[in-house]
Amino acid sequence: MADQAFEAVVAMHHAEIYRYLARVTRRPSDVDDLCQETFLRAYRAHAALPPGSNVRAWLFTIATNLCRNHWRSEARRRRAQEAMTYRAEREDSAGPEGEAVVEQANGRLADIVAMLPLKQRLAFTMRKIHELDYNAIGQSLECSGESARAHVFQALRKIRRGLGELAIAPIGTGDRET
Amino acid sequence: MSTANPTCREIEPDLVALAAAEASAAATRRVEMHLAECAECRTELTRYRAIEGMMAGLRQAPAPGGDPTLARAELESRLADLRSRLVRFGVFESALGPILIGATEQGVSVVEYLASSRAASAKLARAHAESVEDRPRIQGLFRELAEYLEGRRTRLDWPLDLRLSGSDFQRRVLEATSALPFGAVRSYAGIAREIGAPRASRAVAQALRHNPLPIVVPCHRVVGSEGDLVGYAGRKLSLKQRLLSLEGLRVGGHGEALHVDRNAVYYCHLQDTEYCLPTCGSIGDKPLTDFTLYGSRARAEAVGLAPCTSCRPDLHPLPA
Numbered sequence: 001m002a003d004q005a006f007e008a009v010v011a012m013h014h015a016e017i018y019r020y021l022a023r024v025t026r027r028p029s030d031v032d033d034l035c036q037e038t039f040l041r042a043y044r045a046h047a048a049l050p051p052g053s054n055v056r057a058w059l060f061t062i063a064t065n066l067c068r069n070h071w072r073s074e075a076r077r078r079r080a081q082e083a084m085t086y087r088a089e090r091e092d093s094a095g096p097e098g099e100a101v102v103e104q105a106n107g108r109l110a111d112i113v114a115m116l117p118l119k120q121r122l123a124f125t126m127r128k129i130h131e132l133d134y135n136a137i138g139q140s141l142e143c144s145g146e147s148a149r150a151h152v153f154q155a156l157r158k159i160r161r162g163l164g165e166l167a168i169a170p171i172g173t174g175d176r177e178t
Numbered sequence: 179m180s181t182a183n184p185t186c187r188e189i190e191p192d193l194v195a196l197a198a199a200e201a202s203a204a205a206t207r208r209v210e211m212h213l214a215e216c217a218e219c220r221t222e223l224t225r226y227r228a229i230e231g232m233m234a235g236l237r238q239a240p241a242p243g244g245d246p247t248l249a250r251a252e253l254e255s256r257l258a259d260l261r262s263r264l265v266r267f268g269v270f271e272s273a274l275g276p277i278l279i280g281a282t283e284q285g286v287s288v289v290e291y292l293a294s295s296r297a298a299s300a301k302l303a304r305a306h307a308e309s310v311e312d313r314p315r316i317q318g319l320f321r322e323l324a325e326y327l328e329g330r331r332t333r334l335d336w337p338l339d340l341r342l343s344g345s346d347f348q349r350r351v352l353e354a355t356s357a358l359p360f361g362a363v364r365s366y367a368g369i370a371r372e373i374g375a376p377r378a379s380r381a382v383a384q385a386l387r388h389n390p391l392p393i394v395v396p397c398h399r400v401v402g403s404e405g406d407l408v409g410y411a412g413r414k415l416s417l418k419q420r421l422l423s424l425e426g427l428r429v430g431g432h433g434e435a436l437h438v439d440r441n442a443v444y445y446c447h448l449q450d451t452e453y454c455l456p457t458c459g460s461i462g463d464k465p466l467t468d469f470t471l472y473g474s475r476a477r478a479e480a481v482g483l484a485p486c487t488s489c490r491p492d493l494h495p496l497p498a
Binding site: 006010018022028035043047106110128156157159160163167 | 222228230233235240241242243249250257
């Protein structure tokens with residue numbers, strides 16, 4: 001009975017949690033491990049979850065905690081930053097023309113996000129990619145909804161500064177001023 | 179935005195909120211008033227909206243790197259493995275003190291008398307078991323155990339999971355002990371003979387010392403070759419006495435020197451189908467280890483034994 005319920009949880013949320021972790025860690029092997037650990041932990045704790053809980057927000061909390069523990073290891077952080085620096089160099093060499101500009105902008109955005117302090121990066125990804133509300137984000141980061149909002153704001157400010165002239169809506173998406 | 183202008187700096191959070199369509203009516207008004215006078219911030223709003231647009235694009239894009247389908251398949255197999263190993267446990271206040279009951283998907287895998295209800299996790303960690311507290315799931319088992327301890331139930335027909343129980347030898351001992359009926363006792367040597375290791379009575383005692391499922395696997399029904407209680411769950415000999423008394427067996431002696439009263443039980447020799455009085459001529463000087471002892475005629479007859487036709491326990495029952 002409870003096991004069936006958990007299978008439904010996996011079916012419904014695995015893909016999204018995987019995406020979230022892929023966005024915040026950027027190392028495929030880490031993503032696989034963290035995502036698996038998220039759901040194994042969730043399975044163990046599932047029985048104790050009060051009925052009517054927001055399962056999605058709860059899974060984000062578990063995944064976020066794992067990320068934060070994971071990133072406490074300095075060695076990992078260094079390796080990830082090396083990987084990212086390499087990426088930045090490669091993308092800067094591409095010519096800024098047409099679709100290449102969009103690609104370059106997205107590449108730069110990803111790099112800036114990767115450089116954000118962890119809490120800002122997590123808050124930003126939960127808000128802007130997964131559209132969680134600030135209270136759920138606050139719960140994941142063990143802070144208030146207001147602090148979560150402030151983290152997202154700081155992230156956006158840095159992205160804005162970092163993108164400079166590249167902050168142009170890609171063709172066909174986004175809301176442009178009329 | 180002019181970083182030199184304090185108004186521009188102050189308005190920025192509201193402007194960012196407006197770009198994300200999260201601004202309150204008051205914030206929207208503040209931004210609009212400022213924008214009317216500040217061309218730089220008008221550009222900023224466009225830029226922030228562009229970033230929101232980029233994010234909308236990313237929401238649709240597949241996750242970078244990795245293969246979620248493969249990861250999911252891997253997860254499912256890990257979950258199946260965890261599901262079969264995970265011990266769900268609860269700690270309950272029983273007539274014998276705090277008691278831990280744990281079960282996997284396959285069956286009950288651990289029962290422990292606890293010194294305190296906080297000792298549970300440590301116990302399970304020592305057994306190298308993956309465990310999680312799940313009282314509701316274990317509640318039903320405890321109810322049956324409580325009924326047993328109140329004498330309202332004589333069997334605990336639980337599926338058992340003996341995978342945590344050490345060696346193959348220990349499993350054989352536990353299985354033979356499980357077959358001992360309510361209200362009957364047998365010796366360690368008797369169990370040893372039954373599992374085909376007649377000289378291993380010490381090893382049998384050792385295996386039962388580490389019985390992971392006391393009460394359920396009734397090691398309290400196994401006694402020494404002279405009917406002495408020997409030991410139980412560390413230093414809890416008095417619990418063994420209580421459990422045997424509950425089943426109608428009279429226990430004599432005191433302190434650490436307790437024994438089943440050999441004159442207050444019915445005897446059944448090896449695979450015999452009849453039960454006898456302690457005074458029956460057929461017993462002679464056969465060793466006690468050859469017998470299963472029953473606390474009452476009802477208990478002996480409950481397992482299909484008939485009264486001996488020479489000593490006639492049915493006509494001359496032991497005083498109750």
